[in-house]
Amino acid sequence: MTPMPPSRAMAMATRDSGAVAMAAVTDPSELDRLEFISALRGDATSDVYAGKLAKVEEFLREGATRGQIISELGNGSEAFNSVPTAIYLFLANAGDFQRTVVEAASLGGDADTIASMSGGIAGALLGSSGLPAGWLERLERRTELERLASDLFFLHVRRTLGGRCEMCFSEESVWAYKLDEAGGNDISNFILLCRSCRSEMEREKEGLFARPRKHGKYRAVYRKAHKRA
Structure with a gap:
């Protein structure tokens, strides 16, 4: 596998960390999906990323098929083709860590990256008690x-x-x-x-x-x- 360029990795980490930080201070019972994505849109620093987050909000309101998620949000390794997808899957499945990760892993493309990001956001929201016990038991290290x-x-x-x-x-x-x-x-x-x-x-x-x-x-x-x- 070709290593990800440092600049791309930094962009991905920065944008994903904003969602993780917000999730970590949110009570799961009080999560408002539209308020969450609206706050992230307000912090968007590029037109491409802002456009993808606007599409996330649209999908949260109207729903989206697997094909729409891939074609409109992306499933590639670029930050703008993976971070918005991870955020959408987290919000679409909020409160269910396993569904979030499984759906992300099933998208194809850079599935492991998107699954790790969406799972990270969900984990920040739910805490360790919200993770599947069976998964934790088999977790290496x-x-x-x-x-x-x-x-x-x-x-x-x-x-x-x-x-x-x-x-x-x-x-x-x-x-x-x-x-x-x-x-x-x-x-x-x-x-x-x-x-x-x-x-x-x-x-x-x-x-x-x-x-x-x-x-x-x-x-x-x-x-x-x-x-x-």
Whole structure:
């Protein structure tokens, strides 16, 4: 197989990542397909891509056959012939990861690329609990992939929160920790702690979260932990 030129790969990754980012912050029960595609159209940077996304919206409203998807959206390796197709298949099958991937894989052409992109968007929307259990059981290098995904997410949290320990303001060995394990993955449910402060917090955790102190190096952590109370 001929390697994809770097410029083409970059264009594809950039356009697909916008859809992934939007899906990741969308509640599956609140997904509005037309609002989703409208937002992507607003960010389109080329006439060709904008035209393809307009066709995606038309197909979402009126439906499309397999032949129309291939002829109008494409199934090639070029970004403008694959990313819009992946986005359409995700939105047309929203809430069903397996149908999205299977339909993408059945289009022919650069099917593996389109299936991976549409599946990636659907996975960002649904989370790991929305993936077929049987597929996960047979996934090669599953443990490594899950670790990488977790590391990538926590890196995002770390950068979003500023990169400093919220107790001692150190930038060494800082990582993100959940305030409430049952509280989900919203950024507000995380704090940044260095290794030593994390250990100290664990030793005093029962008292730490029982009542907020008004002074000392725990002030920032208390303020964040109790602001929702």
